[in-house]
Amino acid sequence: MMEKELNSKEYLGYAKNLEATIYTNQKILCSMADETHKCIWEEEQIDKPKPPIKASLRYSYVKEKAFTIFIVFIVSFISLSIIFYPINIVSRLYFSVFKSAFIVSIVITILLIILLIQLEISYINISYRNDLKSYETAIENYDKSVIVEKERAKADGLKLDYINTQYDELIPHALEVEKTLENLYSLNIIFPKYRTMAAITQICEYFESGRCTELAGPNGAYNLYESELRMNLLIDRLDLVISNLEGIRRNQYMLYDEICKGNQLVEEVLDSVNYACKKIETISVNTSISAYNTKIISDNTQAIRFYESY
Numbered sequence: 001m002m003e004k005e006l007n008s009k010e011y012l013g014y015a016k017n018l019e020a021t022i023y024t025n026q027k028i029l030c031s032m033a034d035e036t037h038k039c040i041w042e043e044e045q046i047d048k049p050k051p052p053i054k055a056s057l058r059y060s061y062v063k064e065k066a067f068t069i070f071i072v073f074i075v076s077f078i079s080l081s082i083i084f085y086p087i088n089i090v091s092r093l094y095f096s097v098f099k100s101a102f103i104v105s106i107v108i109t110i111l112l113i114i115l116l117i118q119l120e121i122s123y124i125n126i127s128y129r130n131d132l133k134s135y136e137t138a139i140e141n142y143d144k145s146v147i148v149e150k151e152r153a154k155a156d157g158l159k160l161d162y163i164n165t166q167y168d169e170l171i172p173h174a175l176e177v178e179k180t181l182e183n184l185y186s187l188n189i190i191f192p193k194y195r196t197m198a199a200i201t202q203i204c205e206y207f208e209s210g211r212c213t214e215l216a217g218p219n220g221a222y223n224l225y226e227s228e229l230r231m232n233l234l235i236d237r238l239d240l241v242i243s244n245l246e247g248i249r250r251n252q253y254m255l256y257d258e259i260c261k262g263n264q265l266v267e268e269v270l271d272s273v274n275y276a277c278k279k280i281e282t283i284s285v286n287t288s289i290s291a292y293n294t295k296i297i298s299d300n301t302q303a304i305r306f307y308e309s310y
Contacts, residue, residue: 052131
């Protein structure tokens, strides 16, 4: 009987470790996948600033307007001359003052138009010089942005390749762990209902703490687990456990501890990946991932030896 208890406890320890490793693997792989989605290895197109319209083109319409106004005045003057010509001499003398005033008005108007045109051209020249300075500044910023974008795209490309390499390296180990756990469960020591991380870890805690020495029976781990579950002392859904991690610390301490250690491992691996990506030209090996993969292989090998010798 004692040998069976020891085997059950050892079995539960291996199962718990493999469940925890699978949890950690899944989090690492999901986090790596999320990081790859953030990588944009293609260069984003940056719109090049358009040069300002040349001053000569800007005030060409002013010249056209001035020419049009001049033609209008000439036509008006000729038309009035034709109209006033048939009038008798007295009338012509009467209107001579008007005609003189009209001519003077035309001259003054033309001079004012010329002055206004010159002022407008001067304003256009000043505006063009300001626009040209703004354009030169925009071109400088554009050139800098293009360089930054090229460097970003290159860095993201290298990061993407690096993460994919680490991802591909971890996948076989993760699948091997899942296969080992499946083989371990195939020994049918644990009833299928309790082959979850939450259940197997809690049952392992019962054995480790001495609360239970057997799985089945009225005083067994299964019965105690179901009893505490009915009293809402335990949470059996892993997603609810993760969202209420501090809340399970008292009644599901071993599960709490395994998840915390797993989360810590995930952070260490991801921090190492991000650091390696920043130093990718000088660092060829990610020691954290290598150490983690070594740990997975070691734990997996021990579990394989156990179920093969069972």
